[in-house]
Amino acid sequence: MxxxxxxxxxxxxxxxxxxxxxxxxxxxxxxxxxxxxxxxxxxNPEQLFAAGYAACFGNAVIHVTRNKDRAIKDDDVEVAATVGLTPNGSGGFALLVALNVILTGVDQATAEAIVEQAHQVCPYSNATRGNIDVALSVKTR
Incomplete structure (x- = not known):
């Protein structure tokens, strides 16, 4: 590939x-x-991962709405990624991730559907799926 x-x-x-x-x-x-x-x-590495995930996820939101009636523009999406480090119980460590997404110009139900679609196409989400629990929070303004 x-x-x-x-x-x-x-x-x-x-x-x-x-x-x-x-x-x-x-x-x-x-x-x-x-x-x-x-x-x-x-x-530190957690900040770099959070920055990459937040930016990539924001672009995934823009991507999944590109051909929709209400496309999300760059300034209409804000993603705050929280990345934490925790012991994994086996002597190593694991990451904890939460994405807080704010979308402008759409209702709550639409925002939640968009974020779920973005979570399916974002490369970071696909890389973490099954390895790291990612908590999603969606708000509108």
Whole structure:
């Protein structure tokens, strides 16, 4: 199967190191968060995952409404992704994810249907399905 897009990001030094993309557009320092006993002061993998999931899910919402009577525009969708880290009971760790979606210009029932469709097409949702429980919350304004 051919990828529609791919990228390479290299991490050096784990949670207290750096990440850099092959095109140089992403180059940031990482730090263990204060909540995990680290020094904080820099981003961490959970924040990066939350940012990627929120942006991708927002675009999935736009995508599933593209050919509908009421297409959702870029400014009509807001996604706040909460990503947490928890022990998995086997000596490792698991992620907890919640997506809070706000859609403008549609009623609640329509918003919920759109978000459910987006959850079926979003690559992050498809990657996490069966591995991470993703709680969805939908509001309108």
């Amino acid at each position: 051919n990828a529609l897009y791919s990228t390479i990001v290299t991490a050096i030094g784990g949670r207290s190191g750096t990440v850099k993309s092959d095109d140089g557009l992403l180059e940031i320092e990482l730090a263990m968060p204060n909540g995990l006993g680290g020094k904080g002061g820099a981003t």
